[in-house]
Amino acid sequence: xAEKPSGTENKGPRRARAPLQSAQERNGEPPLSLPxxxxxxxxxxxxxxxxxxxxxxxxxxxxxxxxSLYWHVENKEKVFDLALDSALQYPAxxxxxxxxDWREDVVRLLEDWRVCMLRHPWSASLLxxxxxxxxxxxxxxxxxxxLSRAGVADADLNAAIWSLWNYVxxxxxxxxxxxxxxxxxxxxxxxxxxxxxxxxxxxxxxLLLDSDWDGTFRKGLDFLIDGIATKRE
Amino acid sequence: xAEKPSGTENKGPRRARAPLQSAQERNGEPPLSLPxxxxxxxxxxxxxxxxxxxxxxxxxxxxxxxxSLYWHVENKEKVFDLALDSALQYPAxxxxxxxxDWREDVVRLLEDWRVCMLRHPWSASLLxxxxxxxxxxxxxxxxxxxLSRAGVADADLNAAIWSLWNYVxxxxxxxxxxxxxxxxxxxxxxxxxxxxxxxxxxxxxxLLLDSDWDGTFRKGLDFLIDGIATKRE
DNA sequence: TCATCAAATAGTACGGTGTACGAGTCACCA
DNA sequence: TGGTGACTCGTACACCGTACTATTTGATGA
Numbered sequence: 001x002a003e004k005p006s007g008t009e010n011k012g013p014r015r016a017r018a019p020l021q022s023a024q025e026r027n028g029e030p031p032l033s034l035p036x037x038x039x040x041x042x043x044x045x046x047x048x049x050x051x052x053x054x055x056x057x058x059x060x061x062x063x064x065x066x067x068s069l070y071w072h073v074e075n076k077e078k079v080f081d082l083a084l085d086s087a088l089q090y091p092a093x094x095x096x097x098x099x100x101d102w103r104e105d106v107v108r109l110l111e112d113w114r115v116c117m118l119r120h121p122w123s124a125s126l127l128x129x130x131x132x133x134x135x136x137x138x139x140x141x142x143x144x145x146x147l148s149r150a151g152v153a154d155a156d157l158n159a160a161i162w163s164l165w166n167y168v169x170x171x172x173x174x175x176x177x178x179x180x181x182x183x184x185x186x187x188x189x190x191x192x193x194x195x196x197x198x199x200x201x202x203x204x205x206x207l208l209l210d211s212d213w214d215g216t217f218r219k220g221l222d223f224l225i226d227g228i229a230t231k232r233e
Numbered sequence: 234x235a236e237k238p239s240g241t242e243n244k245g246p247r248r249a250r251a252p253l254q255s256a257q258e259r260n261g262e263p264p265l266s267l268p269x270x271x272x273x274x275x276x277x278x279x280x281x282x283x284x285x286x287x288x289x290x291x292x293x294x295x296x297x298x299x300x301s302l303y304w305h306v307e308n309k310e311k312v313f314d315l316a317l318d319s320a321l322q323y324p325a326x327x328x329x330x331x332x333x334d335w336r337e338d339v340v341r342l343l344e345d346w347r348v349c350m351l352r353h354p355w356s357a358s359l360l361x362x363x364x365x366x367x368x369x370x371x372x373x374x375x376x377x378x379x380l381s382r383a384g385v386a387d388a389d390l391n392a393a394i395w396s397l398w399n400y401v402x403x404x405x406x407x408x409x410x411x412x413x414x415x416x417x418x419x420x421x422x423x424x425x426x427x428x429x430x431x432x433x434x435x436x437x438x439x440l441l442l443d444s445d446w447d448g449t450f451r452k453g454l455d456f457l458i459d460g461i462a463t464k465r466e
Numbered sequence: 467t468c469a470t471c472a473a474a475t476a477g478t479a480c481g482g483t484g485t486a487c488g489a490g491t492c493a494c495c496a
Numbered sequence: 497t498g499g500t501g502a503c504t505c506g507t508a509c510a511c512c513g514t515a516c517t518a519t520t521t522g523a524t525g526a
Binding site: 054055056066067070075076 | 511513516
């Protein structure tokens with residue numbers, strides 16, 4: 001009985017690759033492999049959203065049969081885990097934060113994180129309910145060490161980390177899911193306006209019309225960092 | 234052709250109710266109605282989670298055929314919308330916040346919000362991607378007016394509201410979805426420990442072992458409110 | 467060269483899903 | 497009495513994840 005490579009590092013098919021190096025583009029079908037599956041899953045998720053990822057469609061894109069995926073992957077769940085962590089890879093160097101200004105470091109760290117998740121709008125909602133992969137842990141580690149070096153008291157460190165995490169997650173999920181177009185926003189705000197005088201403050205501040213997501217994100221982040229800054233020792 | 238009552242207020246079945254007032258408990262089947270559907274959906278979601286809500290199961294619980302639901306409700310999506318807003322009702326008076334201390338008001342407001350969502354752990358993840366119902370808007374309005382009365386500058390008001398929203402949403406989603414049991418947490422932290430020295434800070438701070446969710450939530454909220462407080466005029 | 471064998475691929479099938487469609491049932495009114 | 501419109505529901509369809517089984521394939525040892 002063949003043994004699944006699940007749990008261990010997948011060593012890939014042992015089939016003889018065409019000696020012509022990497023460019024066997026349209027040479028029949030390139031073989032199924034975990035990296036290829038994950039990359040294709042990310043593409044599919046980007047293109048079709050969370051509901052668009054089905055094992056059959058994924059297999060189709062890979063030119064394979066649906067059940068073949070299960071040789072490389074335990075579950076559909078596992079595909080989500082792997083795609084998520086893959087989408088959250090650092091684009092470049094993992095050692096970004098090392099300026100003199102720790103505030104600026106934290107901001108850059110989290111803005112990059114957010115941008116990265118917004119590039120894959122399905123990722124933010126998935127993140128809190130999936131296992132923490134190495135890339136996600138890496139970002140958390142970087143955040144932790146930056147705060148620690150900045151002098152955040154040990155007693156406050158975890159609270160600071162989690163609060164920043166919570167903020168970024170919440171902001172990004174909200175951003176990625178809320179009504180995207182101007183029309184949607186106007187409609188929402190008009191619903192509030194029309195629905196009577198039950199929401200005067202929301203109406204006055206035009207809360208639902210606010211479209212400066214980036215600026216609002218930055219402002220809120222500043223609030224939070226300001227609060228954390230007062231707790232340094 | 235019969236016309237669906239969708240979009241308008243559902244006035245309920247016009248069938249003659251049994252004259253004996255409200256107690257027709259086990260009198261055959263009580264009629265399907267929007268409120269009953271929504272209430273049952275909340276129950277089902279509480280009991281079985283997001284994936285547990287199925288039109289067929291929901292109908293079963295109501296003693297009805299699956300397709301009968303569609304007379305009262307457009308979609309399964311609509312069921313989610315209604316269940317969500319229903320779950321976020323205020324338990325008691327909608328006018329809670331009116332103490333002298335605005336910070337305390339905001340904390341009470343958001344802690345109540347969080348507790349309410351945690352009572353229905355499916356609700357937090359759903360909230361950002363569904364339409365804002367009246368109860369949700371009510372909570373937002375209360376938050377807005379409290380902050381406004383506290384003297385938060387108009388230029389900062391929306392950012393303050395959204396940052397608090399983001400924080401609560403993020404914290405609650407994380408709390409509701411992360412590994413629940415002590416064992417899970419220890420396993421996660423041990424994965425970090427064992428996985429090498431790539432995550433020294435996380436390991437040292439025992440970030441993933443932290444189980445004081447309530448305290449951490451409150452601390453982070455204090456950070457944020459501290460930051461907002463400095464922006465008052 | 468060929469038999470062997472595990473790695474890898476794929477087809478079929480099963481029980482589940484949301485819901486379109488059309489056929490009922492029943493209270494009411496002309 | 498016959499219709500009308502509110503409401504219920506059985507059937508059917510396309511799609512889902514995946515268990516099970518059969519098949520192909522390439523490397524290896526004889």
